[in-house]
Amino acid sequence: MVFLCADFIYDQHFKDLRSRGSLVIGPALVTLCASKSEPLFFPRANCPLYTDSMAGITVALSGISRARCRETASLVRFMGGSVHRRFSPRVTHLITDSVLCSQYHKAVAAQRYVVHLRWVHAAWALRDDINISITAPHFVRGFLVEPFCGLSIWFVGYSAEELIGLRLRTVEHMGKLAAHVRDATHVVVSNNADISLGDFSRRQKIVHDEWFWACIRLSSCADEDNYKWVERERAKKDHDPRPAGSFLRLHSVDQQAVASSFPGRWDCDSIAGDYQISMTVSCKMSKADDIGKEMVETEEHYLRALKIVVKCFMEPLEERFKQRGSNLLSKAEMRCIFSRVPLLIDAHQVICNDLRMATDNPTAVRHISEVWLRNAENLLPLYSAYIGNCDRALEILRESDANPEFHAFLKSAENRAECQRHMLKDLLVRPVQRLPSVILLLKEMQHKVQRSDRSRRYVTRAINALQDILRTANEARGQVETYAEAFKVYTQIEDYPVSSPFIMFK
Structure with a gap:
């Protein structure tokens, strides 16, 4: 005989039936079977079943008092779920109210839901509503244990x-x-x-x-x-990529200035002023060859900074996008910020290798200059595109930082050991600084070379080539600003489509 009981908590008749091991079901189970036109199924003896909303669910409880464990276990079983004493691979949900519980990290490592006790009570409150799935991800997410709960x-x-x-x-x-x-x-x-x-x-x-x-x-x-924090002698970290005896020291960029649009034009003089690029001649360093070695060192540091952008920021974001679709940055935003960085790495890897070989040559000054002359044509489109787009990239970064999840990703990445405490917005400005710093080194090299030396003309040509790149990049950036302003004006004109054939940008 099967008994139908509407109250599984306070009804004394239910308690008597349960103590005798009778078969007891709830009205929600009858309604559910009727809605599906399925035959009524019966529970096992001494296992009253009000509904099957937790069918297929196995829970474990941790960090909860015994009395509350017994109460919760009964509710789970009333809804068709099963209960294990400890976490195991068969467990689908860990129930706890603190991340300090002993089973927490096992459940997280196994990618199981870790939920508050109130999830079970919320499910029980909805026991008569057969149209709500209390195991659906969107429902369960509202009861997930927060990362610092109990700490x-x-x-x-x-x-x-x-x-x-x-x-x-x-x-x-x-x-x-x-x-x-x-x-x-x-x-x-x-x-x-x-x-x-x-x-x-x-x-x-x-x-x-x-x-x-x-x-x-x-x-x-x-x-x-x-x-874990490991106690150790902590060497003072120098965010300046150059060694102490450097000819050229790029001072850290003021964070507020980086976050805002760049005010100046990308010629050598304005960059030197805007970013406080200063030259200091090391003690009695008089040979132009030594400046060549300095150039190799700065090129290596620059390459390292670009690779940090890819490894610590671009690749993790791309991986998240592939796995579940990024809710941090859109594909277009990632392309705007990162797309040209790998191309810069490829170009400067070639330059760096060539510079190393050039410094070993007896006529190092000429060969170093020729390295920049050979690569100027390849660098022109890269830097024109990057500098023209840099304002927009930093604007996207600043706007996205308002998203708590993106802010957390950014801070986590910036605190990785590989990142060397660099901030992404500072790293993204490094390409803007690179060519002006090279020009300043070349000018210092030119100053060290005697006027009668034939290699001097190659240095002059290299300086002119890099200045042409900056001039072109400056013009490209000006065009981007013009387009942006024009686009803003046109979008404010009512009933005038931006795609109109009468709109022409020159």
């Missing part, structure tokens, strides 16, 4: 301005701000900080800041073992 976080080595953003994001992702370092479960240390692990408790997780941004990017608490 108390303390930050070390950050400025007051940085702390404001970090604390806001901690609270936004359900973390708590420790009132004192001794109260923290996790201590997040800036990569620039110099601390001793002896200052903290052994029970605390001491992690570097990439962990924080990885948690936000992944929407789950990243495994702390992969981001």
Whole structure:
């Protein structure tokens, strides 16, 4: 005999039937079978079944009191799900209210849902609605355990301005701000900080800041073992790519200036002024050949910076786009920001190799100049396109940074060891700076060469060739600005399509 019962929680008759091992079903199960024109199926003895909304679901519970575990397990079984004591490969959902639970990282590694206890209660509240799938991803996502849930976080080595953003994001992702370092479960240390692990408790997780941004990017608490702070002698990081005795030192670009449109024209003099490119002659360095070696070193640093853009930013974004479609940047935006960087790498890899060989030549000055003369034709379209597009690329980057998920990706990438603490917006300006810096080195080389030396004419020709590239790039950028302004005006004219054949840009 099968009993139909509408109340599985408080009804005493239901409790009596269950204690006797009777077959009990709920009205939702009857409604569901009728809607599908399927025969009514019966539960096993002592396993009352109100609905089958959790059919095929296996849950494990962790970090929850025994009383609440028993209550939750009963509700899951009433809805057709099964319960395991521990996490296993058969588990589809881990139920917990803290990322500190012992089974959390196993579930995340197995790519299982980790949900709050209230998911089960929400499902039970909808038990009579057969049209709602409580296991659908869009429903479950509303109950996922936040990356910092249950954590108390303390930050070390950050400025007051940085702390404001970090604390806001901690609270936004359900973390708590420790009132004192001794109260923290996790201590997040800036990569620039110099601390001793002896200052903290052994029970605390001491992690570097990439962990924080990885948690936000992944929407789950990243495994702390992969981001442990390792106490070591921390060499002072010099963001200037040139060695101490450099002829040419590119000072760091002011962040606000980088984020805004470039005001000047891309000729050598304005670049030198806008980006504070200054020359300092090292102690008693008088030979032009030494400047050639300096040029090779700066070329290697420049190549390294371009490869960081590809490895740490472009490739991870492309991979995310292939896997599930990027919600960080559109394909057009990625093309605008990154498309020309691999081409610049290819061109400058050839130049770098040629410069190395040229410096070993007895007539190094002439051969170095010829390297730039040979490659000027290839560099012209590359730099014209890149510089003309640079304003737009930085604007996209600035707008996208308002997206919390993209901001988290950016911070996580910039804090990777391979990135060497470079910021993407600074790296994207490096091609704008490169040719002016080469011109300044060539001018210094020209100054060191005697007027009677035949190689001097090759240096002059190389300088002129690179200045022509900058002049053309400047004109291209001016055209882009003109098109952008014209497009803006036309879009404001009512009932006048931008694709009109009467619109001509000259």
